[in-house]
Structure formats: C-alpha cells, structure tokens
Amino acid sequence: MLNVKSIRADFPVLQKREIVYFDSACTTLKPKQVLEAVSWYYENSGVCAERSTHALGAELTEKIQRARENILRYFGADNSYCLIFTKNATEAINIVANSFKFGKKKKIIISDREHNSNLVPWLVQKRRGLAITVVPSRKDLEYDIGFFERQLSKSVGLISLVHISNIDGYVLPIREIISDAHRKGIPVMIDAAQSSLHKKPNVSKLDLDFLAFSGHKMCGPSIGGLICKKELLSKISPLVYGGGAVEKSTEKKYVLKSSNSGFEAGLQDYAGIIGLDTACHYLNRIGYKNIEKYERRLDKLLTSGLLETDGLQYVGVSDIRKKVAIVNFRIKGFSSAEVAIILDELYRIAVRSGMHCAHNWYLRNRLQPSVRASLCFYNTKEEVELFLEAVSKTASMIKEKKFSQTKSSIR
Ligand SMILES: Cc1ncc(COP(=O)(O)O)c(C=O)c1O
Structure with a gap:
C-alpha cells in the first residue's frame, strides 16, 4: 500500500x-529524486550526447540510451517501437499532424473532447485538404462508440484520440476503439497526456501506432515524447531539421537518420530526459x-x-x-x-x-x-x-x- x-x-x-x-492535470509536482537527477546533469556532466566521443560524452550517450529504453519499458513498448523526445505532448501531436502521409485517405477522426493540442493541429491541416470527423459526446457526456463505428469508412486514414479527458477525468474506451480501427486497417494515435501516470496505457498490448505524452504530467521535468511504431516512422517527418539528425549532407541535399534520431535535431534536453527516466523509476517504485x-x-x-x-x-x-x-x-x-x-x-x-x-x-x-x-x-x-x-x-x-x-x- x-x-x-x-x-x-x-x-x-x-x-x-x-x-x-x-x-495536477495541468502539471504534476516534482519529487526531489527528479530534481536531483536534473541537477546531476548540470553539476556532473553538462555535455552533449550522441555526438561527442570524449569520456563525458560517451557516459551521457549511454545514460540517454538507457533512459530511452526505460521510458519505453514504462509504457510497455517492446522493441518494435521507438521514442522521439519532444518539448511536450503538444509538439508530439504536431509532428504527426504536420506530416502524416494520409495518401488517398483524407479523413481523420477525433472526439469532441480533444484538448486544443489535439484539435488545432488538425484544423491547421484542413488546408492540406484534410477532412475532420468529430465523434460527439452522448447526452450522458460519454463517448458515442456507435457513432464512431459508423464513421469507419475507407477514406479514414488516422484516428487521433484523447485517452483521458482533462475536463472531467473521463476514460475513453480506447481498447474497443483501437480494435475497431485496426480491423479496418486504420492506425491510431492516443493523446496520453492525462493517462500516463493515472491509468498508464500499455503500448504493445494495445498495439498502439502512436502515443503522445507529457513528462511533466507524470512527475517529470518539462519534456514530452512521441512513441511510434518503427514501421510507421517513414509515414511521418520531423518538425525541426538540423544537426545530429542527418546521416550526411551536401550543399544540394541531405539524408536524414532513419531512426528516432532523425527527429531530434539540435542539442536535446538531456537534463529533462534523465529527469524523466528518474520519474518513471519513481512511479514504478510506488x-x-x-x-x-x-x-x-x-x-x-x-x-x-x-x-x-x-x-x-x-x-x-x-x-x-x-x-x-x-x-x-x-x-x-x-x-x-x-x-x-x-x-x-x-x-x-x-x-x-x-x-x-x-x-x-x-x-x-x-x-x-x-x-x-x-x-x-x-x-x-x-x-x-x-x-x-x-x-x-x-x-x-x-x-x-x-x-x-x-x-x-x-x-
Ligand atoms: C488531454 C491533454 N492533451 C494535451 C495536453 C498538452 O500537454 P503539453 O502541455 O504537454 O503539451 C494537455 C495539457 O493539459 C492535456 O490535458
């Protein structure tokens, strides 16, 4: 207990x-273990990971690698998934909204309970010709699964849905939604900003395609992430381009790294990543x-x-x-x-x-x-x-x- x-x-x-x-639905408080982990980076390291080969660089690279694995494990994601670190859940959702390759399927389904962070990025995409279907709440304010099921036509390319509503804590029936969607071959992104601490989704068991989360709502620092099926990485593109994310470049072209690294251009929030790893460890321990x-x-x-x-x-x-x-x-x-x-x-x-x-x-x-x-x-x-x-x-x-x-x- x-x-x-x-x-x-x-x-x-x-x-x-x-x-x-x-x-706490806005942001959770942070335990001293997380604060100490953040300070550890600034007091004992303060260098760059995944590029510098000196001792401090190599040590940090290993620490970040381990943190990435631990955070994936926290969410029950097996090695068919990868993790892209972001500023927050909003940025994670924006990566997908801004770049998801819908192909000929030009429709997305969301719910009427979406936080602006999972509504506005899709509204912006209307100019790319995206059609948005909004599943309404029923009279009792629960998710209308019947309405949702009737929308699953061939034109739907993606479903993006809040797991737990930040309005009243209502838990949407994501297990049913994902299996309905997958039966029709439609991938699903879950906005897990509110659930990652209180009702943690298991990414592999749910067979989720994308999951966006906020580290700062799970006792971690101000950081977030996008967990993504590796096979779907080619369906999305980075929001930010630059150093550390390219295999090689000439003045005419560039080749992006094919893994999550291709999405993490520039120096990363290493203190935040280490702090989030510690937060996951802290939550696991409780x-x-x-x-x-x-x-x-x-x-x-x-x-x-x-x-x-x-x-x-x-x-x-x-x-x-x-x-x-x-x-x-x-x-x-x-x-x-x-x-x-x-x-x-x-x-x-x-x-x-x-x-x-x-x-x-x-x-x-x-x-x-x-x-x-x-x-x-x-x-x-x-x-x-x-x-x-x-x-x-x-x-x-x-x-x-x-x-x-x-x-x-x-x-
Ligand atoms: C359901 C939901 N989605 C997304 C967000 C945005 O999270 P972040 O601040 O990490 O971008 C929030 C924040 O309150 C939220 O409650």
Missing part, C-alpha cells in the same frame, strides 16, 4: 509552501496499481462529496468506474474564476477555472466555464475533506453580500 506521508516528504514544494495542490487504487479512493470521496453538495452543478461524467480523480463543477451564482479565487485566497487550494483548453466541448454541449480540481497520489483524504468543506461554504454564500465582503477581507 502507498505510504502518503513519506511520498509527500519527497515533494519539496509541499514542504515549503502552504498549499493544497489540486491542479507501483502503478497502488497509485490507481489510492487515487480511486480519493476520487470516490471527492466525487460523492461534490454530488451531495447543495448549490452545485456537477459537470461531466461522475461515475467513478469510468473516470480518474478529476472533478469539474460550477457553483450557482458564481463565475468559475470567482470560485477559483475564493478557494485560493481563503483556503490556499489551487484549482483551475475556465474551459480547460477544450472550448469545443463546452460550446458543443452548451456548458459554461467551470472549475476543475485534479488530484494525484500525493494528495490526502484530509485535503479532499478540506476542499469539500470549502466548496460547500462557498456554495452557501450569498454572492452579492458575502462575496464582496470576502474580497475586501482578503485584501
């Missing part, structure tokens, strides 16, 4: 700042099943508590069997920004307000901006109880009278 007290001791921010951090079990307990308390709170509109899917520990709500009489300010200034609880980079979902489903609280395994039952009390007290305020008083008393 998970020892939360000792886990919390690993996170310096939780020791140094008085805060209840319920914004144990994925322990994380899932513990977060589910917190989610049960959190979601049922909110559903029982008067004066509140719950937004999104609330069945905890179908979601992770993210909740979304509105308090009647308050804007989402006002609620976030009250929680922050009166209770030191950090949440998010707005449309959570999923404007399309809010607009399609006629929903107002809302408040999101997103948890991680370093949160506690006591924090959830404090949050529920804070939300309940806020919901019982009479907006005009008490909120204006609250604002002046905060100042």
